Amino acid sequence: xxxxxRVIGTGGYLPETIRSNDELSQTVDTSDSWIFERTGIxxxxxxxxxxxxxxxxxxxxxxxxxxxxxxxxxxxAIILATGTPDRVYPSTACLLQFRLGIKQCVxxxxxxxxxxxxFALSIADQYIKTGVYRTVLVIGSEVCSRVVDWTDxxxxxLFGDGAGAVLLGVSDxxxxxxxxxxxxxxxxxxxYLPNPQCALPxxxxxxxFINMRGNEVFKVAVNTLGxxxxxxxxxNNMQKSDIDWLVxxxxxxxxxxxxxxxxxxxxxxGVVTLQDQGNTSSxxxxxxxxxxxxxxRIQRGQVVLLEAFGAGFTWGSALIKY
Ligand code: COA
Numbered sequence: 001x002x003x004x005x006r007v008i009g010t011g012g013y014l015p016e017t018i019r020s021n022d023e024l025s026q027t028v029d030t031s032d033s034w035i036f037e038r039t040g041i042x043x044x045x046x047x048x049x050x051x052x053x054x055x056x057x058x059x060x061x062x063x064x065x066x067x068x069x070x071x072x073x074x075x076x077a078i079i080l081a082t083g084t085p086d087r088v089y090p091s092t093a094c095l096l097q098f099r100l101g102i103k104q105c106v107x108x109x110x111x112x113x114x115x116x117x118x119f120a121l122s123i124a125d126q127y128i129k130t131g132v133y134r135t136v137l138v139i140g141s142e143v144c145s146r147v148v149d150w151t152d153x154x155x156x157x158l159f160g161d162g163a164g165a166v167l168l169g170v171s172d173x174x175x176x177x178x179x180x181x182x183x184x185x186x187x188x189x190x191x192y193l194p195n196p197q198c199a200l201p202x203x204x205x206x207x208x209f210i211n212m213r214g215n216e217v218f219k220v221a222v223n224t225l226g227x228x229x230x231x232x233x234x235x236n237n238m239q240k241s242d243i244d245w246l247v248x249x250x251x252x253x254x255x256x257x258x259x260x261x262x263x264x265x266x267x268x269x270g271v272v273t274l275q276d277q278g279n280t281s282s283x284x285x286x287x288x289x290x291x292x293x294x295x296x297r298i299q300r301g302q303v304v305l306l307e308a309f310g311a312g313f314t315w316g317s318a319l320i321k322y
Pocket of ligand 1: 212214252
């Protein structure tokens, strides 16, 4: 009998502190109405001084473990997506493994910017399908607030902090129907986060803040996500009407609306969290999935399309029978 991956638990964590558009408009030349109309965002969460990618991941992970009704020791692998790790090494996944008290599992990070959790899901799915692992914890955890230039109105309005988790277990029936991941490195200049300590001498003066040409990113994102919808449906021999829920990366409401339109879907079938979370990068899709599972919107047996787009550019999707 074939192995499939199935979602057995989800979790999410958002830091307590809320930073509203109105607060931002006191420090940069912007307004609540401009931000809301162009992005759909009203506020975002900001990690406290005691918090980081690993500590937030732990809270999300424990929720997913509790929902699945397993013990941390049952986990065979932790695959954690982050662009804002506590340390370059050890990986945040290793820090999380220690926090969860797991001695025997493999743990490693994946870096694919905002697409990271879709990439991590795809890797986890391969391991489960091939029978290597039975239970894999996938996490996206980000403290974007620490890599945002709070004087740059083009980027500081967009990002927020948080962590999302999904636990995959092995099953005789799907589960994850397919995953699709892609990269195209030619767009480095449109969206990047410098790493000053390791930068080439020519770039050493670039501060470690997100650098983005938003309007150009927007256009590529809309086109690319349209293509991944087609690719995913085609691979599964499905029609647009077969999809019950769209769980998109939460970058901009207008990007989400474009993808929903491509799917001929009403926005009621799209899970939107960005109004009070902003873009939490690799955490956003898993946070949205967790929210819609926990509030009962997503029901067992329904077909859910997860998708994301991020720096690289990277992009991907996962089609799941929940
Ligand atoms: N408040 C007020 N005005 C702002 C502003 C802000 N926060 N940010 C930019 N502007 C101004 C610009 O300076 C520009 O002014 P000008 O016409 O006088 O030159 C004008 O608004 C339009 O700027 P533009 O960049 O074309 O706006 P936009 O409609 O593309 O919206 C983003 C900007 C960033 C909201 C939008 O491009 C976006 O969301 N892009 C995608 C980003 C993304 O998703 N990144 C992550 C990918 S994972």
